Amino acid sequence: MAGIESSFFDLTRFDALSRLDTPIHRLEPRIKVLTTMVFIVAVVSFDKYRVSALLPFVLYPVVLITLGDLPLRYLAGKVFLALPFAFFIGVFNPFFDREVLVRFGPVGVSGGWISFASILIRFGLTVTTALALVATTGMYDLCRALDRLGVPRALTVQLLFLYRYLFVLVDEGSRMQRARSLRSFGNRGTGLRVYSHMIGQLLLRTLDRAQRIHAAMLCRGFDGELRLTRSSSIGKRDILFFCGWTAAFLLMRIYDLPAWAGKIATGMVR
Amino acid sequence: MHMADALISPAVGGTMWAVTAALAAYSGKKLRQVQDDRKVPLMGVLGAFIFAAQMINFTIPATGSSGHLGGGMILSILLGPHAAFLTMASILTVQALFFADGGLLALGCNIFNLGFFPCFVAYPFIYRKISGDNPTPGRILAGSMAASILALQMGAFGVVLETTFSGISELPFGTFVLLMQPIHLAIGIVEGLVTAAVVTFVWRARPEVLEAAATGKVRTPFPLKGVLAGLLVVTVVTGGALSWFASAHPDGLEWSMFRTSGKEELDAPEQGPHAWLGRFQEKTAILPDYGFPAGEETEEPTEAGGTPETAEAEPWPSISAGTTVSGLVGAFLTLALAGLIGLGLRRYHSKS
Numbered sequence: 001m002a003g004i005e006s007s008f009f010d011l012t013r014f015d016a017l018s019r020l021d022t023p024i025h026r027l028e029p030r031i032k033v034l035t036t037m038v039f040i041v042a043v044v045s046f047d048k049y050r051v052s053a054l055l056p057f058v059l060y061p062v063v064l065i066t067l068g069d070l071p072l073r074y075l076a077g078k079v080f081l082a083l084p085f086a087f088f089i090g091v092f093n094p095f096f097d098r099e100v101l102v103r104f105g106p107v108g109v110s111g112g113w114i115s116f117a118s119i120l121i122r123f124g125l126t127v128t129t130a131l132a133l134v135a136t137t138g139m140y141d142l143c144r145a146l147d148r149l150g151v152p153r154a155l156t157v158q159l160l161f162l163y164r165y166l167f168v169l170v171d172e173g174s175r176m177q178r179a180r181s182l183r184s185f186g187n188r189g190t191g192l193r194v195y196s197h198m199i200g201q202l203l204l205r206t207l208d209r210a211q212r213i214h215a216a217m218l219c220r221g222f223d224g225e226l227r228l229t230r231s232s233s234i235g236k237r238d239i240l241f242f243c244g245w246t247a248a249f250l251l252m253r254i255y256d257l258p259a260w261a262g263k264i265a266t267g268m269v270r
Numbered sequence: 271m272h273m274a275d276a277l278i279s280p281a282v283g284g285t286m287w288a289v290t291a292a293l294a295a296y297s298g299k300k301l302r303q304v305q306d307d308r309k310v311p312l313m314g315v316l317g318a319f320i321f322a323a324q325m326i327n328f329t330i331p332a333t334g335s336s337g338h339l340g341g342g343m344i345l346s347i348l349l350g351p352h353a354a355f356l357t358m359a360s361i362l363t364v365q366a367l368f369f370a371d372g373g374l375l376a377l378g379c380n381i382f383n384l385g386f387f388p389c390f391v392a393y394p395f396i397y398r399k400i401s402g403d404n405p406t407p408g409r410i411l412a413g414s415m416a417a418s419i420l421a422l423q424m425g426a427f428g429v430v431l432e433t434t435f436s437g438i439s440e441l442p443f444g445t446f447v448l449l450m451q452p453i454h455l456a457i458g459i460v461e462g463l464v465t466a467a468v469v470t471f472v473w474r475a476r477p478e479v480l481e482a483a484a485t486g487k488v489r490t491p492f493p494l495k496g497v498l499a500g501l502l503v504v505t506v507v508t509g510g511a512l513s514w515f516a517s518a519h520p521d522g523l524e525w526s527m528f529r530t531s532g533k534e535e536l537d538a539p540e541q542g543p544h545a546w547l548g549r550f551q552e553k554t555a556i557l558p559d560y561g562f563p564a565g566e567e568t569e570e571p572t573e574a575g576g577t578p579e580t581a582e583a584e585p586w587p588s589i590s591a592g593t594t595v596s597g598l599v600g601a602f603l604t605l606a607l608a609g610l611i612g613l614g615l616r617r618y619h620s621k622s
Binding site: 037040066089095123130134155159161162169176187265 | 291310373479
């Protein structure tokens with residue numbers, strides 16, 4: 001897990017990005033969620049040796065990022081940070097799958113390397129798109145969209161509460177962490193005993209805070225029923241977005257477009 | 271580090287999503303029944319607490335490396351299984367959305383591995399059994415260790431199964447198991463120690479917190495929906511993965527017919543109702559003989575004169591040298607086109 005202060009900065013930056021005003025931000029949240037899910041399922045449904053057929057899918061995150069005014073280097077950094085899991089499992093593929101499938105003259109490329117490349121491309125596509133979805137939608141709209149798509153109300157309300165109090169608790173946690181590091185030398189003071197006291201204190205304060213919040217909710221009329229305000233409606237542009245992109249994903253999934261393009265190009269050269 | 275979408279197939283991802291969704295719906299319904307509306311802000315704040323706690327490290331004495339809290343067990347102890355499951359689900363969702371820690375399709379798998387096993391299995395059957403209603407520090411430690419170790423072992427095994435069934439990674443099952451289980455044994459021991467340390471602190475400072483949490487009845491939570499979801503999982507697994515191992519040898523009936531008459535199937539008469547029904551069946555069968563129909567044209571023709579390849583005769587994977595060069599050229603063209611579109615959009619967008 002990232003250090004406590006860098007994660008905090010991340011959350012506020014994402015929050016700020018979600019408040020921009022671009023054509024992508026103006027799309028209805030449910031549409032964005034559904035289109036992204038179709039995208040992910042399409043990318044992930046390729047079999048393990050497909051590499052070139054995956055590439056046209058990069059168009060969707062490219063459009064989201066450029067039309068959504070998202071900072072490319074920042075997103076690329078986050079994708080890179082998330083790489084280890086996929087990388088360290090995929091890197092075993094070349095070891096276990098050595099049958100040569102493709103030759104470039106004297107050099108043979110084994111199936112393992114091809115499937116490893118496929119894993120990395122899938123990873124890049126899915127993670128970038130998920131981050132673009134969150135950066136253009138924002139937590140509140142996203143949770144409302146999930147709620148209207150059928151996610152249990154208890155879970156969406158929980159997500160909203162978690163998000164709201166994340167800032168507060170990460171703030172407290174980072175103050176504790178800084179206090180501890182200012183008072184410890186080398187590894188003294190960073191062991192389990194001090195940690196358990198710190199976290200225990202944080203937990204007790206958290207429980208007290210929960211009681212205060214509950215009292216405040218009761219004062220404002222909370223009766224046990226969870227409610228979310230409904231604000232957005234699906235328009236023609238949203239339906240066009242969803243249908244257009246789904247058709248495009250189907251096209252890219254069924255036909256290997258780069259292979260076609262390459263054949264045409266090499267055919268013309270000859 | 272949670273599972274990424276890159277290593278999941280839609281079948282596995284979709285199945286685990288269905289299971290997780292059923293569990294979440296069930297947990298939500300159970301919470302509404304209990305009608306303890308103090309739980310609502312408590313879950314939110316405890317979720318944020320676990321999040322913050324996960325970001326603070328402590329050094330592990332013997333190794334010098336650092337560890338951090340997982341959280342499933344502490345949540346279960348403080349909230350009970352259903353609320354804890356929803357809270358873990360929300361934590362994992364935020365991690366997937368904002369920190370790209372775990373894919374969106376794999377979120378169902380991650381919530382199952384890290385939520386179901388600690389909250390619905392390890393907590394009621396291991397921690398509660400060991401620590402009972404009036405825990406002492408010794409029993410808290412024993413319960414936390416046993417529960418955490420087992421929950422993490424089950425979760426790690428879940429990851430292995432889901433990755434292997436997806437078929438994207440080449441890691442053989444045995445090697446993967448030997449990699450994952452020992453690492454998660456160590457992680458489980460650390461998690462058990464941390465959980466025990468924090469719970470013991472709370473027990474010493476404010477024991478009434480633990481008493482209040484412990485009075486919630488914890489019966490074995492096996493809802494009908496969960497059982498149905500489990501059956502669905504088994505069905506997909508059996509139909510999908512295990513069918514690969516379906517024997518190509520004739521089944522009992524065909525074998526005995528072959529022995530007696532020399533043919534595995536009876537010849538249908540050429541005329542009459544049998545023939546009409548037979549032709550009708552041929553037309554409607556979309557998966558004749560449980561496979562894809564022969565003679566269907568797949569994708570585009572190869573360079574060998576444009577002959578269509580059948581789905582069955584096609585060597586798998588169908589990669590040949592001739593298509594490689596054009597494939598590379600095509601890939602380059604695609605990427606260049608995508609980049610040009612991106613640049614063009616950016617210029618158009620910044621002008622307007």
